[in-house]
Every structure is written in C-alpha cells, then in structure tokens.
Amino acid sequence: MDHRIVPTRYHNTFGPHEPIASIADGDRIITTTVDCRGHDARDALVTDAHPNPLTGPFYIEGAEPGDLLAVRLERIQPSRDTAISRSVVAAHLLDPGAVRGLPPGEQVVWQLDLDEGLAWPLDPPARLAYLRLPLTPMLGCLGVAPEGGQAISSATSGPYGGNMDWRGTVAGTTVFFPVFQEGALLFLGDGHAVQGDGEIVGQGLETAMEVSLTVRVEHGLEAKWPRAESDAAIMTLGNARPLSEALQHATTEMQRWLADVYGLDAHAAGTLMGQCVRYEVGNAFDPAYTMVCVLDKRWLLKSWDASARCRRL
Numbered sequence: 001m002d003h004r005i006v007p008t009r010y011h012n013t014f015g016p017h018e019p020i021a022s023i024a025d026g027d028r029i030i031t032t033t034v035d036c037r038g039h040d041a042r043d044a045l046v047t048d049a050h051p052n053p054l055t056g057p058f059y060i061e062g063a064e065p066g067d068l069l070a071v072r073l074e075r076i077q078p079s080r081d082t083a084i085s086r087s088v089v090a091a092h093l094l095d096p097g098a099v100r101g102l103p104p105g106e107q108v109v110w111q112l113d114l115d116e117g118l119a120w121p122l123d124p125p126a127r128l129a130y131l132r133l134p135l136t137p138m139l140g141c142l143g144v145a146p147e148g149g150q151a152i153s154s155a156t157s158g159p160y161g162g163n164m165d166w167r168g169t170v171a172g173t174t175v176f177f178p179v180f181q182e183g184a185l186l187f188l189g190d191g192h193a194v195q196g197d198g199e200i201v202g203q204g205l206e207t208a209m210e211v212s213l214t215v216r217v218e219h220g221l222e223a224k225w226p227r228a229e230s231d232a233a234i235m236t237l238g239n240a241r242p243l244s245e246a247l248q249h250a251t252t253e254m255q256r257w258l259a260d261v262y263g264l265d266a267h268a269a270g271t272l273m274g275q276c277v278r279y280e281v282g283n284a285f286d287p288a289y290t291m292v293c294v295l296d297k298r299w300l301l302k303s304w305d306a307s308a309r310c311r312r313l
Helices: 243-260 266-276
Strands: 002-005 021-023 028-033 054-060 068-078 082-086 107-113 118-121 138-144 161-163 174-178 186-192 209-218 227-229 233-240 278-281 289-296
Touching (some): 028 054, 054 209, 068 186, 138 174, 161 233, 186 209, 233 243, 243 266, 243 289, 266 289
Parallel strands (some): 002 028, 021 054
Antiparallel strands (some): 028 209, 068 174, 068 209, 082 107, 107 118, 138 161, 138 186, 174 227, 227 233, 233 289, 278 289
C-alpha cells in the first residue's frame, strides 16, 4: 500500500515524538523534505526546527526493540531548481597552520537542471565557471528513535542513524536500522542534490526533496549499528568521534554481519575483510563522524545469499 504524506510539522531531534502516520510492514511512503534551513519546494521558510528539519516520525507497525528496520530508498528527487552550499572548508578539517588564513565563508547558490541532471554555481568563485556536476540526490539524515527515550539533535548521529551525510544514501540502496522503540519511529531529511565525501564545508547542495521509500521489519536479525545493501555491495556504518572509533564500529558490524548471516568465523571473516573491504567517509563536519565499511558482493559466494535471514525489498 502507498501512503502519500505531506508533512505539516518538523522536528530537529531523533526521538519519541508523536508519529505523523502509521505504516504497515511492507508499505511504501511517498513524502517530501525541506532543506537544512527549513525551506520547501518553493524556497519558502516553513519551519524554524533547525538544524536539519526532519520529516516524520513514521510509526512502523510490528517493529519492536531488537528488530531490524529495512528502509528501501526508491526515489530521491529535488523538488526545486536551486540549492545552496558553503564555500570554505571547515577549520577543524585543516592543519592548524592553515586555519589562520581562511577567509570568511560565503553562501553559494546553485542552479539545478533536473532534466539534464546537472548542477552549477550561479555566481561561481574565480576559475570555477566551467563547473558542471552530475546530480546524485541523497538524504543526509535518515534514522530511527534512539534507545532510552532520548531525543538527539539532527546535527549528529549514532547507532540509530541520524545525520550521517553518507553519499551512499541514494535511490537503490536499502538501509537497515536497529530498532530501539516500539514502532521504530522513522525520520528523514537534509536532502543534498550533490555532496562530496565528508561534507567538509558543512553543506552539500542543500535543497528540498520528494522521496519514495518502502519499509520492512526484519525479526530475529539484530544489529548494533546501521547496515546497508546495494546491488553491488554490503556496507556497515559507524558513527562516533574520534574517526578511529567510528571505523571500529563499522568494522565490527561488518564482522558481525558476516558471522550472523553468512556463517563466517573470525578467521574466515578476517581473511576476507583484510584484503577486500574499503572505507568511505560520511559526515566529517558535525559532532559525530561517520565511517562506512564496504564489501563488494563479488567476493561473496552465491551460496551465502542472506535472503533467507534478511528478506530483500
């Protein structure tokens, strides 16, 4: 069943808020998000729930603590033809000696050509008039309510997901979240038409989005951190500071996944991971960093197919 939902209120925390809709296991959600400033498809300010106003939460029927919520991203499309970003790399991501010479940051306005799938700055900085970027729409924020009844800022992330700013959160990816609250309470927002790894200037190409996704509850398959799957790879995400701790979480979750679903012991998992995984950087700007451990499916035998334990959407 499809649920077409136009939000009328937004939150800037992942937490135990009143659901805006109840969604059955296996149903599709078709909805919208505003940009990181609270501007909608008309570029009008519709909420002051900053930072990163979130659409939701959606109550997912049958989801209980200890379950896994699978979120299949089907369509993420900018709903207006402009976006904004910042122009200066964050000081904490540069050598200390380079910070003193940083200029003040400026807002960059981008034109989005939705037909051609391109973006370019309307008033480009010097020597960047040539720049044309392919649109790769993604969600910077995606996650569920944290454990213990907490309400945590949409500026950061944790085991529940959150502001991970990972470029892999695109149409065609399924993201799996551990469930901590009854109904999971799913949130989404912070759409980017384009973003480089790390979101190192503090913004991607921030714009409003139209989003379609399908949810499914997985019983009997636990995770400590978010997982993801695409046609090409399985991926695990760790959110923490420092970056080394985020990498530890992502690596541990990959080893756990290979053991629980694919039946690999520590020797087999280590042999495979040690030579085959690669890492991607999600958020490197906000309080918690995101690291992603990626393992291409070509290294997994078809006989290890996880579909019996983790139904694919």
